[in-house]
Amino acid sequence: MGSRIENVIRTAVHTFATKPNGSLVNTNINHNLNALRQLLNEICPNEDLGLSRNSGQPRFPLNLFTSRTAPVSYMEIFENQTVSIGVFILKEGACIPLHDHVGMHGILKVLYGTVNVQSYSPVDLPAQTNSHSMRQSQYIKARRFPVSCISEKDSPAMLSPSDHNLHTIGTVGGSASFLDILAPPYDPDGTCGKIRDCYYYADVGEGGPCNSEIRLLKRTSCPSSFWCDSLAYGGPNIKHLHQEFH
Numbered sequence: 001m002g003s004r005i006e007n008v009i010r011t012a013v014h015t016f017a018t019k020p021n022g023s024l025v026n027t028n029i030n031h032n033l034n035a036l037r038q039l040l041n042e043i044c045p046n047e048d049l050g051l052s053r054n055s056g057q058p059r060f061p062l063n064l065f066t067s068r069t070a071p072v073s074y075m076e077i078f079e080n081q082t083v084s085i086g087v088f089i090l091k092e093g094a095c096i097p098l099h100d101h102v103g104m105h106g107i108l109k110v111l112y113g114t115v116n117v118q119s120y121s122p123v124d125l126p127a128q129t130n131s132h133s134m135r136q137s138q139y140i141k142a143r144r145f146p147v148s149c150i151s152e153k154d155s156p157a158m159l160s161p162s163d164h165n166l167h168t169i170g171t172v173g174g175s176a177s178f179l180d181i182l183a184p185p186y187d188p189d190g191t192c193g194k195i196r197d198c199y200y201y202a203d204v205g206e207g208g209p210c211n212s213e214i215r216l217l218k219r220t221s222c223p224s225s226f227w228c229d230s231l232a233y234g235g236p237n238i239k240h241l242h243q244e245f246h
């Protein structure tokens with residue numbers, strides 16, 4: 001039996017594997033997503049990912065905050081054409097600005113600390129969910145949802161290709177980290193056939209006359225306050241999975 005993170009990777013690849021036409025191979029996605037959520041609820045950051053706790057600050061991963069200058073660090077665990085799996089580590093006060101996941105599934109499991117997630121869903125479906133048409137526009141309309149406060153005790157948060165797939169993620173009361181699964185992964189160069197880059201947005205006001213939760217989002221450059229450096233994965237050996245699934 002493999003490690004818990006190996007089980008997560010195998011289940012994610014199984015869940016999100018696609019046919020050449022882009023449809024999912026395994027059609028019972030809700031069943032598979034539930035299995036994935038249960039596995040993520042059992043993940044132990046220390047044992048399963050090599051993220052240990054600092055004895056002086058028991059809620060923080062050891063050695064990940066003290067010497068780093070970037071507000072956010074990313075530890076890639078696994079990536080192929082089907083999924084990307086990694087851990088984001090946010091310093092206290094850090095916020096990942098409003099960005100999109102057009103056409104993607106996403107799962108976010110908080111490992112340490114607490115985050116606030118402000119999510120939006122594009123409206124005027126289906127045209128806006130078509131990544132090409134959405135990407136041609138500098139403005140999109142989106143429904144804004146109440147902020148979700150998610151801690152390590154909570155089950156994973158989900159986003160789908162059409163719902164909750166724009167969001168900001170910020171820390172609450174200290175540093176935080178979360179495991180992130182995206183399917184399909186970003187593909188800024190279109191290496192896998194279709195460009196999927198990450199765009200940033202600003203909420204510039206109401207997008208409808210009577211409903212303030214319909215917001216107008218303007219595409220922006222990445223805010224200078226946000227940048228991300230990378231950390232090496234230090235968990236159980238999963239090299240064989242890179243060979244098996246590439």
Ligand SMILES: [Fe+2]
Pocket residue numbers: 099100101167
């Ligand atoms: Fe995101």
